[in-house]
Amino acid sequence: MKKIFLYTGGILLFFGIYLLYTKVEKIVPFYTQLTKPHIGTEVNLQPAEQKDAHFVGAKTCKKCHSEKFDAWSHSRHPKMIQDIKKDPKVVVADFSKLPADADFNLSEAVYTVGGKFKQRYMIPAKINGHDDFRLGNYQWNVQTGKWQHFKPWKYWYKDAYPHDNHQLPTSRACDGCHFTGYMKEEKRVDNGISCEACHGPGSNHVKEPENEVYLASLADPVRQNEVCLQCHMRNRDMRLKDHNMSAIYGDARDYPFGYSAGDTLSKYKLPAPFVGKETKEFYANGMGKKNRTQGNEYVHSMMGKHGITCINCHNPHTLAPTAEHNSGNKLCMKCHSFGSLIGPHQSSLEAHTHHKANSKGSLCVECHMPKVGRHTGKSPLTVRSHAFGFVTPKETLKYNMPKETNACYACHKDKSMQSLQNSLEKWGMVSWDKR
């Protein structure tokens, strides 16, 4: 009798382990995150001992967290703002070709802004009686290798500043998102996005490590995303909630001024309105036309709504995956598997994509993160969507989006939108609501 129990026990255990490895949904390890009780967006989550702390800068953190520091230092975040006087090599533009009507030259510029897709230049200026920075009237487009006009007042609060780039202070238009410390304290503590932008001010922690700093991954998914959304989401000055633009003339800010990680973002951030119609920032289905719309798109996506977060996909320190460091389908298959509850519902890659397994047409991001936005009006379409839901050729036309933003068309410019739609329908890959 005992033996039978032992044998059946053993067989059951073996079977259990087999099931665990083959049948259990890959999403299971994330269930604790998905089912975490939601904390109101109005609750400040910063540890009590952090609330009276100030910013100290990334170099101070390096002493005890050299591994995190190294990972971060190779990412783009610390490179957003770079000091030209310290290292002239940070300039990626060809200044010998700077057009004659430029209102700046290289020796006047102090900081570079960006450099991956485009580079802009910060020049010291007195604006409204304060020492501030203005932006040069030309920007370097890395993707086209050309100088092009830059009229920041055209994009940033046209009704809130004189139409003159000499009168548009970066302190109001940009610095909160590009320097660490500026958003909360109006101090340029670190150039670029450093530790305390996501962990909050660290002076008390540095004195005594038992004084905690904010760790976003301990919060529920909605609050977890806020550290990224403070910057990666288009917004409006909070005061526009109950004032009109003329009330904040010359002072409008394009970032959630006063916020620091762990605090309640909704108190400081008014997301750029998406009204179900095409605007200068979004298409009529909510997809971004420009860069820096990841958050606006993501909060409406199925994954965003179901508790998947930016850091489930992106390492917060290395930032991978990026276009250059993309692990292919491996990232998506961390949670998805064929024939699973969360999809894809077909039994294999080829059955889902209707392309050969080793074809580019079988890469998840190519169909689910199509390139829908541009970095500037003259840039190629390269900004990948974070809406994730598949957009059919029929929908692309319905929402008045350029054909090139459609995933199928982007690879099949020799086919008509109708024939691509037909293929999809023939494959049975269109839900009823998209027919």
Ligand code: HEC
């Ligand atoms: C003097 C050494 C020291 C310095 C400087 C320091 N830390 Fe820490 N940090 C620690 C130690 C030790 C721990 C682990 C504490 C624990 O687990 O209770 C820690 C933990 C952390 C954690 C994890 C918190 C958690 O709840 O698990 C974060 C995030 C962090 N530090 C960020 C920073 C940042 C940002 C800075 C710079 C502003 C910084 N640290 C500077 C020693 C330091």
Ligand code: HEC
């Ligand atoms: C873009 C936002 C961001 C920046 C910048 C950033 N961190 Fe983090 N960091 C996070 C998030 C989010 C986590 C939680 C990751 C997780 O638990 O998976 C984290 C985790 C940590 C941890 C705890 C790791 C653990 O395993 O418990 C430490 C320590 C830390 N960061 C230190 C730093 C230091 C030092 C810097 C600057 C050199 C830095 N971070 C820059 C967002 C950031």
Ligand code: HEC
């Ligand atoms: C304080 C503002 C700020 C915060 C907070 C922030 N980012 Fe960024 N992020 C930026 C800026 C600015 C860039 C562009 C950097 C550049 O190209 O030089 C960027 C770039 C990136 C990139 C592209 C990297 C590359 O190599 O092209 C990724 C991915 C990214 N951020 C993810 C995140 C995630 C995830 C979080 C939250 C954990 C986060 N960011 C928080 C401002 C921010």
Ligand code: HEC
């Ligand atoms: C609300 C935060 C925020 C504000 C305000 C903001 N940016 Fe950015 N910016 C970002 C983020 C996040 C990215 C990276 C993500 C992306 O490009 O999709 C970025 C990217 C950029 C890049 C491209 C970086 C590269 O390496 O190619 C440039 C250049 C840039 N911003 C310039 C500006 C200028 C100039 C201003 C002010 C007139 C400004 N930004 C205002 C958040 C902001």
Ligand code: HEC
């Ligand atoms: C389901 C996974 C997933 C989630 C969730 C996700 N991303 Fe991404 N993201 C990616 C992938 C994959 C890429 C790179 C695509 C490619 O190959 O170009 C990317 C690219 C980016 C880039 C541009 C990087 C570059 O190379 O220029 C930024 C910025 C970014 N993500 C920010 C965010 C932010 C902020 C969030 C949260 C609101 C977020 N992502 C959520 C998968 C994800």
Ligand code: HEC
């Ligand atoms: C951390 C886990 C996780 C990762 C990683 C992940 N997903 Fe998801 N995904 C989910 C969950 C959970 C859902 C919601 C499924 C549901 O409720 O039906 C989902 C839903 C989706 C949907 C359906 C959305 C819709 O609007 O119909 C698509 C498409 C999708 N994911 C694509 C991707 C792609 C592409 C990647 C890789 C870039 C990826 N996912 C990575 C967990 C994940």
Ligand code: HEC
């Ligand atoms: C050739 C384009 C293409 C590729 C590549 C692709 N998908 Fe899809 N995916 C679709 C279409 C089309 C739909 C159905 C949309 C609808 O029903 O409206 C879909 C639907 C989904 C869904 C929703 C559930 C379902 O089965 O309807 C998930 C989840 C998903 N895909 C994940 C992925 C993942 C993960 C990868 C990479 C392994 C991937 N997809 C690669 C085109 C693609």
Ligand code: HEC
């Ligand atoms: C990233 C590029 C890429 C994307 C996205 C893509 N395809 Fe393809 N497609 C290919 C390649 C490459 C082939 C060649 C055969 C293969 O690899 O299976 C192909 C083959 C085909 C074929 C059969 C051969 C032919 O030329 O008649 C059809 C039909 C097709 N694709 C339709 C679509 C549809 C519909 C979509 C959108 C759901 C789509 N493709 C998305 C790259 C892509």
